[in-house]
Amino acid sequence: MIETYFAEAKRNDELTLQKRIRQVNDDPVVSGLLHVVSGLLAILDDKRQIISLNDSFCAMLGIQSPVETLGLRPGEALHCIHAHEGPAGCGTTKFCSTCGAAIAIVASLTSNETVERLCAMAVDKNGHTTDIALKVRSQPIEIDGNRFVLLFLQDITVEQHRAALERTFFHDISNMLTGLLGASELLYYENSQSNLAKIIRNLSVRMTKELTIQKLLINSDLSAYKPKCEPVDAYESLKELQDFFACHPLTESRKLDIAQPLHSFSITTDRSLLLRIVSNMISNALEATSKNGKIKIWLKKETNRVSYCVWNQAVIPQDIGRRIFQRNFSTKDGAGRGVGTYSMKLFAEEYLGGKVDFSTSKEQGTIFRLTLPC
Known part of the structure; x- marks a missing residue:
C-alpha cells in the first residue's frame, strides 16, 4: 500500500484515465462549461487527477494544451513545492492536511456537496519560490455513473x-x-x-x-x-478649515476666500464628518481652479438649517454632473478613484441627516453645498 498523510494515494491507470477523458469531452454540458467559464476551471476524476482544463487555466500555467497536465493532480500542475515530497504526490504529503485545495476536493468527494476553501500555496516559478493565494471551490458531479469534480480556482x-x-x-x-x-x-x-x-x-x-x-x-x-454629535461653533469650524488649508500644496498658487459669518452660532453635528465633507468640497474646488485663481467658502444661515457653500469658477459638464456622486465614477485616471464625492453625499445624508448637492453654469460657476439641520 502506498503511504499517504492525507488523501487517497491511488491513481487511475492509463486505460481508465483515457476513458474518463473521453467521457468528459463527449459530455455537452461539461464541454460547454469549459468554453464558457472565464475563470480557472479544471475537471478532476475520482482520484483527483486532471482530465481537462479550460483555456484560462492553461494560460495561467503557461501551456498551450491541457494534454500536458492530464493525469496530474492540481498541486503538481501548479508546481506546488511540496507536491513531490511523498511517493504518491499531491494530496498525500505531510503538508496536504492543511492545504485548502486538498481539503476542498476531498471534503466535496466525501460529502458530495460543494466545498469552498482558501489555499495558500508556495509554487516554483523558474527556480524561485513564490507564494500565491487561491480561492478554491470543489463541486462533485456524476457523468454516466462515474464521479468527477469541477474545480474552480480564483487567484486572489x-x-x-x-x-x-x-x-x-x-x-x-x-x-x-x-x-x-x-x-x-x-x-x-x-x-x-x-x-x-x-x-x-x-x-x-x-x-x-x-x-x-x-x-x-x-x-x-x-x-x-457611530456619529458623535456635539455643538460645533460655525465660526470655529471655518477657522479650522482655514488653518488646515493654510499650508496645503493646492493653496500655494490659489486663493482661499473664506467669509466668516456676521453672527456666531452653533449646530449640533459630528465635527469629524462635517470637516471631512467640507474639506473634500474645498479640495475638489481647488483642483478645478487654475493657478492664480480663487475659490470662495461661506455659510448660509436659514431658520432651521445652515449650508456650507464652496464656489469655484469651473463648470461641470452635464454628462459628468449626472454621475458625480456615483461610487467608483471618476474623470481622473487610475484605480481607487470615485470615492470622494460619493462619501460626501453618503456621510451627509446617511449620518448627519443633511444633504449635499451642487449647481453649475457658465455664468455662475459651480457651487457645492452641505446643508445641515441647525
Whole structure:
C-alpha cells in the first residue's frame, strides 16, 4: 500500500484515465462549461487527477494544451513545492492536511456537496519560490455513473497581499497617531494660548477620526460608524478649515476666500464628518481652479438649517454632473478613484441627516453645498 498523510494515494491507470477523458469531452454540458467559464476551471476524476482544463487555466500555467497536465493532480500542475515530497504526490504529503485545495476536493468527494476553501500555496516559478493565494471551490458531479469534480480556482494573491498591507498599515499608523495625539494634547495644555499648538492638536484629533472612517470605507462597513454629535461653533469650524488649508500644496498658487459669518452660532453635528465633507468640497474646488485663481467658502444661515457653500469658477459638464456622486465614477485616471464625492453625499445624508448637492453654469460657476439641520 502506498503511504499517504492525507488523501487517497491511488491513481487511475492509463486505460481508465483515457476513458474518463473521453467521457468528459463527449459530455455537452461539461464541454460547454469549459468554453464558457472565464475563470480557472479544471475537471478532476475520482482520484483527483486532471482530465481537462479550460483555456484560462492553461494560460495561467503557461501551456498551450491541457494534454500536458492530464493525469496530474492540481498541486503538481501548479508546481506546488511540496507536491513531490511523498511517493504518491499531491494530496498525500505531510503538508496536504492543511492545504485548502486538498481539503476542498476531498471534503466535496466525501460529502458530495460543494466545498469552498482558501489555499495558500508556495509554487516554483523558474527556480524561485513564490507564494500565491487561491480561492478554491470543489463541486462533485456524476457523468454516466462515474464521479468527477469541477474545480474552480480564483487567484486572489494581489487581494490578499493588499489586505495584509492594509492591516499592517492601519495597525502601525494607529499606534503612531495615539502617540501623536497624546503629545499634541500635552503641547496644547502647556501652550494653550498658542495658535500653532491648537492647530496641531485639532489636526491630530481629525487624523485619528479620519483613520477610523478610512478603515470602515475600505472594509465597506460604514454601518459600524457611530456619529458623535456635539455643538460645533460655525465660526470655529471655518477657522479650522482655514488653518488646515493654510499650508496645503493646492493653496500655494490659489486663493482661499473664506467669509466668516456676521453672527456666531452653533449646530449640533459630528465635527469629524462635517470637516471631512467640507474639506473634500474645498479640495475638489481647488483642483478645478487654475493657478492664480480663487475659490470662495461661506455659510448660509436659514431658520432651521445652515449650508456650507464652496464656489469655484469651473463648470461641470452635464454628462459628468449626472454621475458625480456615483461610487467608483471618476474623470481622473487610475484605480481607487470615485470615492470622494460619493462619501460626501453618503456621510451627509446617511449620518448627519443633511444633504449635499451642487449647481453649475457658465455664468455662475459651480457651487457645492452641505446643508445641515441647525
